[in-house]
Amino acid sequence: MKHQNAKTKMGSDVFIQNTLELESLLAGSRALVEVELNSLLPSTATAPEKIHQAIRWSVFAGGKRFRPSLLLATGQAFGAAINSLVRTACAFEMVHTYSLIHDDLPAMDDDDLRRGRPTCHVRFDEATAILAGDALQTLAFQTIAEDDRLKAETRIALITELSRAAGTPEGMVGGQALDMEAETRQVNGAQLEEIHRLKTGALIVAAARSGAIIGEASEKELAAITSYASQVGLLFQITDDFLDVTATAEDLGKTPGKDAQSNKATYPGLFGMDETRAAAAKAHRDACAALNQIKRPTDILRRIADFILHRTG
Amino acid sequence: MKHQNAKTKMGSDVFIQNTLELESLLAGSRALVEVELNSLLPSTATAPEKIHQAIRWSVFAGGKRFRPSLLLATGQAFGAAINSLVRTACAFEMVHTYSLIHDDLPAMDDDDLRRGRPTCHVRFDEATAILAGDALQTLAFQTIAEDDRLKAETRIALITELSRAAGTPEGMVGGQALDMEAETRQVNGAQLEEIHRLKTGALIVAAARSGAIIGEASEKELAAITSYASQVGLLFQITDDFLDVTATAEDLGKTPGKDAQSNKATYPGLFGMDETRAAAAKAHRDACAALNQIKRPTDILRRIADFILHRTG
Numbered sequence: 001m002k003h004q005n006a007k008t009k010m011g012s013d014v015f016i017q018n019t020l021e022l023e024s025l026l027a028g029s030r031a032l033v034e035v036e037l038n039s040l041l042p043s044t045a046t047a048p049e050k051i052h053q054a055i056r057w058s059v060f061a062g063g064k065r066f067r068p069s070l071l072l073a074t075g076q077a078f079g080a081a082i083n084s085l086v087r088t089a090c091a092f093e094m095v096h097t098y099s100l101i102h103d104d105l106p107a108m109d110d111d112d113l114r115r116g117r118p119t120c121h122v123r124f125d126e127a128t129a130i131l132a133g134d135a136l137q138t139l140a141f142q143t144i145a146e147d148d149r150l151k152a153e154t155r156i157a158l159i160t161e162l163s164r165a166a167g168t169p170e171g172m173v174g175g176q177a178l179d180m181e182a183e184t185r186q187v188n189g190a191q192l193e194e195i196h197r198l199k200t201g202a203l204i205v206a207a208a209r210s211g212a213i214i215g216e217a218s219e220k221e222l223a224a225i226t227s228y229a230s231q232v233g234l235l236f237q238i239t240d241d242f243l244d245v246t247a248t249a250e251d252l253g254k255t256p257g258k259d260a261q262s263n264k265a266t267y268p269g270l271f272g273m274d275e276t277r278a279a280a281a282k283a284h285r286d287a288c289a290a291l292n293q294i295k296r297p298t299d300i301l302r303r304i305a306d307f308i309l310h311r312t313g
Numbered sequence: 314m315k316h317q318n319a320k321t322k323m324g325s326d327v328f329i330q331n332t333l334e335l336e337s338l339l340a341g342s343r344a345l346v347e348v349e350l351n352s353l354l355p356s357t358a359t360a361p362e363k364i365h366q367a368i369r370w371s372v373f374a375g376g377k378r379f380r381p382s383l384l385l386a387t388g389q390a391f392g393a394a395i396n397s398l399v400r401t402a403c404a405f406e407m408v409h410t411y412s413l414i415h416d417d418l419p420a421m422d423d424d425d426l427r428r429g430r431p432t433c434h435v436r437f438d439e440a441t442a443i444l445a446g447d448a449l450q451t452l453a454f455q456t457i458a459e460d461d462r463l464k465a466e467t468r469i470a471l472i473t474e475l476s477r478a479a480g481t482p483e484g485m486v487g488g489q490a491l492d493m494e495a496e497t498r499q500v501n502g503a504q505l506e507e508i509h510r511l512k513t514g515a516l517i518v519a520a521a522r523s524g525a526i527i528g529e530a531s532e533k534e535l536a537a538i539t540s541y542a543s544q545v546g547l548l549f550q551i552t553d554d555f556l557d558v559t560a561t562a563e564d565l566g567k568t569p570g571k572d573a574q575s576n577k578a579t580y581p582g583l584f585g586m587d588e589t590r591a592a593a594a595k596a597h598r599d600a601c602a603a604l605n606q607i608k609r610p611t612d613i614l615r616r617i618a619d620f621i622l623h624r625t626g
Contacts, residue, residue, distance in 0.1 A: 046482050048490035107439030126420035135486040141454040142476035152465035163455035169359050173448040177361035
């Protein structure tokens with residue numbers, strides 16, 4: 001989607017400059033989160049070694065750290081200190097990684113490669129991958145519960161956010177279960193949006209809301225962030241589907257075209273490329289409109305939306 | 314172990330009377346926990362239906378509800394109201410059930426039957442069983458986080474207890490990973506105890522401690538409860554191994570002799586039946602000795618230890 005939108009939304013020079021600034025900012029968030037994850041995860045030398053190796057294999061697999069970065073950016077927009085945000089950001093990445101490990105299992109999507117490397121059950125074994133995912137979920141909740149930089153009330157609010165967004169019926173696992181059911185039948189546009197809203201959107205929304213909660217956002221601000229992040233989550237999924245059709249294996253770090261092969265419902269499959277492009281542009285516009293309701297320095301959140309609209313991998 | 318110990322520890326009439334009283338008390342706890350679980354779990358009519366059916370299939374499979382009962386009994390010994398205990402008790406049962414669902418998977422223990430019924434992945438499918446386990450773990454933390462009968466500080470203490478006891482390296486998943494490693498090599502008595510301490514003991518200890526935490530036990534009382542519950546957890550595992558050798562399939566609701574077949578390290582396998590009986594008696598004695606340090610009405614906790622020593626299924 002890059003070229004078309006880069007030209008319609010803003011001048012290319014400004015776009016490139018903003019992208020470079022954002023990329024260095026996201027690289028900073030990523031580095032910070034990875035240092036913290038490294039200190040939170042059990043060492044590979046701690047017994048039982050294999051499961052800790054498997055956990056680190058999957059957590060340090062070159063992920064974009066999108067959810068933690070969004071949490072950090074949102075929290076900072078509301079004036080929260082980085083060190084009050086970073087552990088909760090790591091907790092979201094742990095839940096995201098656990099879901100990838102379990103998604104890749106033979107009984108689920110049966111993926112051998114992720115980001116160009118063997119998936120957890122291929123590198124280790126299925127039992128270890130199941131347990132590594134289980135342990136990462138547990139550690140996510142433990143990490144927030146033990147974050148003594150936050151008040152107990154705040155920690156409880158964050159655990160509530162994370163658990164609702166990760167579970168069923170209103171969260172990620174609910175979305176994965178819906179997605180599985182959808183593989184055996186035809187879904188329409190509304191059903192596809194519902195699957196994505198739960199499967200990937202819920203955790204993205206909860207990450208942004210958690211940043212805002214730590215930053216003590218008002219109810220009205222929290223509602224605007226929820227609306228922003230819902231659109232960003234939708235945009236993320238639309239561009240994901242789009243890239244599965246258009247991108248190269250090298251850009252993606254996985255085999256493109258897999259969605260179509262496995263009969264997964266996708267935006268391009270249901271609506272065609274032109275309507276998919278239009279839906280992405282609309283989600284981007286709606287995300288930015290939501291930010292306009294907040295009187296805070298949200299420029300970075302706007303650039304994150306731009307960045308996703310134009311991403312190539 | 315029943316007859317030998319019933320005669321040495323107490324007169325049979327008293328033993329039978331105490332057992333009957335305890336059984337009706339445990340039945341009461343079980344009923345209470347099941348009513349609450351029923352209200353906490355998504356309905357089977359809520360979409361996506363299959364995963365909610367799978368969750369309820371496994372949660373309502375006739376379990377003994379030992380961890381919740383221990384939590385309720387401990388909390389009541391410290392004067393906590395039942396309705397301040399019951400949701401946390403349910404959270405422990407959710408984590409226990411999730412671990413059984415994942416343990417039974419083909420890549421793990423590959424069990425087709427549990428408590429005389431098809432296991433979750435047999436009744437539904439593997440992907441649904443993986444997700445049902447994942448969702449139950451999430452719901453456990455959500456349940457405590459949303460229990461507004463408890464102060465935020467208490468909820469955080471409980472989530473910390475539960476997550477440490479469920480995770481790795483110092484909890485259930487760590488124990489399962491150790492157990493898997495042990496299947497491929499010879500283990501000694503100390504290693505066997507370490508596996509059990511983590512795999513089943515940690516959650517039992519955390520259940521008892523959680524009851525005590527809700528009951529606002531002092532540090533000294535909490536230490537005594539930890540010691541009591543560690544011995545009860547050990548006793549539980551020793552009698553489990555013992556029953557796998559001596560009990561009938563009907564008593565167990567699963568195939569006895571499975572441990573020996575699968576080369577699992579067990580107490581009878583390592584130490585023989587006589588030493589196993591002696592180890593059970595010692596764990597029981599040590600559990601009761603720990604209770605003597607607490608000036609609270611702990612009679613019910615003592616009877617729980619008696620009950621496990623003499624259990625037949």
